[in-house]
Amino acid sequence: MSDGPYTPPPNPGRFVVQSMLALRAAVLKVLDLITPPELTVVEHTLAVMRTQMVHVAAKLKLADHLENGPLDAPELARRTGAHPDALERMMRALVQIGVFRRERDGRFGNNRVSRVLRANALGGPAFPEYFGASYHAHAWAELEHTVMTGKSAFERVHGTSFWGYFEKHPDQGATFDEAMSRITELDTPGVAALPVFREVKKLCDVAGGSGMLLAGILAKHPHLSGMLFDQPARLEDARARLRQRNVLSRCEFVSGDFFEAIPAGADAYLLKDILHDWDDARSLTILKNCRRAMNPNHRLLIVELLVTDQPAYPMVHFLDMEMMTVLSEGRQRTEVQLRGLLDEAGFDLRTVHPLPGLSTLLEATAR
CATH class of the missing domain: 3.40.50.150 (Vaccinia Virus protein VP39)
Structure with missing residues (x-):
């Protein structure tokens, strides 16, 4: 939490937010109509990869490292302790889904989406850090249990409630x-x-x-x-x-x-x-x-x-x-x-x- 003066976050009206979401939904619906359904299913199936990539980006604080300008993958790897080749390949994939940008010289930089992952940003990294965490992902891997029984998959996987897990x-x-x-x-x-x-x-x-x-x-x-x-x-x-x-x-x-x-x-x-x-x-x-x-x-x-x-x-x-x-x-x-x-x-x-x-x-x- 910052020690500086508090600045209220931007507050778009409900009509503006819902209008933007409605427009986005309409565009996606049109795209779905012209996309082969087999490809749509594949994209939905691969969505777990998006979650994990954004999670790792948040955990490694990549957006903070890029705050002062673009960096190449070896330098990013040096600053984060990551494997250079693996990090470059992940960053390349993130660029493709609109998180981060890539310069012509191959360096990676922030864009309007990745800036949300900065520690001092309104959204911040905590949300993707939580959703992509392994203990959370393990519960979702047991979704079938919840659908079949109506009972919490998290409790089945971890042997305790959500709140009990945090106590430990x-x-x-x-x-x-x-x-x-x-x-x-x-x-x-x-x-x-x-x-x-x-x-x-x-x-x-x-x-x-x-x-x-x-x-x-x-x-x-x-x-x-x-x-x-x-x-x-x-x-x-x-x-x-x-x-x-x-x-x-x-x-x-x-x-x-x-x-x-x-x-x-x-x-x-x-x-x-x-x-x-x-x-x-x-x-x-x-x-x-x-x-x-x-x-x-x-x-x-x-x-x-x-x-x-x-x-x-x-x-x-x-x-x-x-x-x-x-x-x-x-x-x-x-x-x-x-x-x-x-x-x-x-x-x-x-x-x-x-x-x-x-x-x-x-x-x-x-x-």
């Missing part, structure tokens, strides 16, 4: 936390700008992790006080972020387990990308614990990617597969499914706020 491998857990924090950074300006926070006095961010979202909301709304609720180890990192945003004095930290109880004392509770990690039964437990902590008419705010059938946005279906295969039988849900869970837990869904980008905030009140 904290370095991998730190990479995952950083990846999720970078994603939250994209959503923070849109969430913080919602008018609902003008009517809230104290906000509890449930399982708020790094504190990225709560810090952004508190910075935007000086009248607000905050409560960050998470496991003790995560709260320490969050303190530094809240201090950096000059909002630490307005936030309290409470540790605990949301399956057991959620602290009372706030008039609004926030769940960002939490429910999708869990099946309906455990999601209901979280929601009911929120309800027990709340007074009637207090607000519950849920940020999730909603499942739709729009062809312009297949990513939500891929993430749904991730929740099913890797997490504890989690799932991305439709608005109707979330409304049903909220109703059963004692909430009324009042408003649905589409956010810039692709996430949605659902605002409910306690009955």
Whole structure:
């Protein structure tokens, strides 16, 4: 995390993002119509290679090494400790799929895509580092188990839950936390700008992790006080972020387990990308614990990617597969499914706020 002044990330409107995705989907659909289907199947099958190449590029910090200008493969290999010939061949393949560029003299340089992999970039390398990691790839290799049983392939492969694995491998857990924090950074300006926070006095961010979202909301709304609720180890990192945003004095930290109880004392509770990690039964437990902590008419705010059938946005279906295969039988849900869970837990869904980008905030009140 940088010690410099915070600069909010660019925040394209939802219409702009969806329009770009719709145009991209339309172009790909036309290309699919004129491409032999056998070749399309081969390309889909080889997609795992893309994942692993981008993963290795992120892990070796190649974009950072190229930040000051193009380098040839031997120099890149010297700086990263890689095998020169193997690295050149991988870079050549990455250039072909639009990640990095190659100069006429054979040197490799950054392009608009590879720059996202720099450590100080908005996206950063943590997301491809997580998705391409061997422990994650091993779970996906057992997708058939999940499809046949409905049970987590990750738990079958590793003999423990996703979260239990990180307790035994904290370095991998730190990479995952950083990846999720970078994603939250994209959503923070849109969430913080919602008018609902003008009517809230104290906000509890449930399982708020790094504190990225709560810090952004508190910075935007000086009248607000905050409560960050998470496991003790995560709260320490969050303190530094809240201090950096000059909002630490307005936030309290409470540790605990949301399956057991959620602290009372706030008039609004926030769940960002939490429910999708869990099946309906455990999601209901979280929601009911929120309800027990709340007074009637207090607000519950849920940020999730909603499942739709729009062809312009297949990513939500891929993430749904991730929740099913890797997490504890989690799932991305439709608005109707979330409304049903909220109703059963004692909430009324009042408003649905589409956010810039692709996430949605659902605002409910306690009955």
